[in-house]
Amino acid sequence: MKIHIALVTVLIAATCSADDVSFAKTAAEVQRISLWNGQAPIGENANEDAEAWITLHQPVAPNGTAIVICPGGGYGGLVVGPEGHGIAAWLIQHGITGVVLEYRLPAGRHAVPLLDAQRAIRTVRANAKRWKVDPSRIGIMGFSAGGHLASTAATHFDKGDETATDAIGRASCRPDFAILVYPVVSLGPKGHSGTKTNLLGEEPSPELVKFYSNESQVTPNTPPIFLTHALDDKVVSPENSRLLFAALQAKGIAAKYLELPSGGHGLNGYKGPMWDAWQEQALAWFGDLNRAN
Template sequence: MVMGEGQGVNARGKIALWDNVKLEENEYNTDCPSIEPFLLEGDGPYPVMIIAPGGGYARRAEHEAYPVAQWLNSIGISAIVLHYRVAPFSHPIPLVDAQRAIRMVRYHASEWKLDQDRIGILGFSAGGHLASTAGTHFDLGNRQAEDHIERISSRPDVMVLCYPVITMGEYTHEGSRINLLGEVPSSKMIQLLSNESQITKDTPPTFLWHTADDAAVPVENSLLFASELSRHKIPFELHVFESGRHGLGMAEDHPEAKAWPELCEAWLRKRGF
């Protein structure tokens, strides 16, 4: 694990999100739903990002999980890898897992030396759709819930969306839509999960990046989301690289997109992370 200067990292292993949900053991849902913390050691409190890897809601890509946690730790941010449920599970199961992860991290913030007001979510591709869903479909918690974790807000403080699936409409990624909503989703569900249409004045500040020639998830996804963020006067930063491909992850070997982590770090610093 790459570490921040003068800091160690406490890798705690996977922690189940729910006491009453059996962890799945099928091919792409092993040990799900759970979170896997990579927490900075020291006095804290540290900011933290919850990482939602992509995979078309069919799987979760490891190259969009652990290298990202290493990078975040190296810049002084604790990281949590989210193992959310994928197909055959469909909406709202992935969102429920993401919301639970945010609540759980906020609930354990003091114990884990985290700042409960600096909890972000970072997602790639379909994980970007999940992250943007968490940021546009949050709630402030159920104060009457017996489970104290469920009493806590699921609103992330920032979103980082990397070549995200955003819309379920014209420019969607068909595989993600089928896995999340089924073969023939209703117009109501398409509207509900087209997250560019769910932005409000309370949507968190957002960093987005995409490549203009992404052949799997059209760049229009990020453009639509950024346009609506602008219309609602939500702070955002958007970077579109002229060329590349889908699924670049940290993009270390790409001559253009490799700039995104440094750009994102500067943006996170501006937001107090």
């Protein structure tokens, strides 16, 4: 299902400053696409009558990079404006295809958001030629609990099912890089209790907590990751980013951690020097990454 560009521009303009929105000049097409055709998996070979969505924001002159964007909301809601469509509006100004993921909220069904994120990556990769995307330059970005989802996708992935009847199912769900902004990473003592409960339920097993504490899931095949966090974040401790960064360094994974002196959670409401700093450095980081590859 396609969305008129004018309508999406109104949505973005409601959450971004006028200086940030040159969307009409840089967007070629916007489409909202279902991921599951109404039958969405919940894990253990079971489905539900539900849907998850991606909104594809294509720049006029794509540079081949695409990023799946995971908004935050503590796994209890989705901040799709500033941490979704607003981010896509910024990305397309730089020739990057932005893919906003409206993942299902788990309510204790821990597999659900990850299945949606993996499906989103597979969908972009399967449509890479049609969407003018390099299939080896598909990243994932997440904010807060969306950062937990993005870090989960970056540490839990597969090569695709070669026996699948559709091209999407056969595609790999490994992101080529990840960008995590004030993310929840751990579901241990340094994590965020509300995010943990919404994802895992009231009394999860220690094994499940470890499985989704992504600092403990890094392997030599984990993709490069950029992290940023404010020192004064009182909602999600910057220790989340530090733990993952240390685990990445221990495994020799290319990574950068930008620790900001201020801004709190949300970095002063998505504006100002701290917000600008992570955006500028993230662009430079994955630009260098692409050139190196």
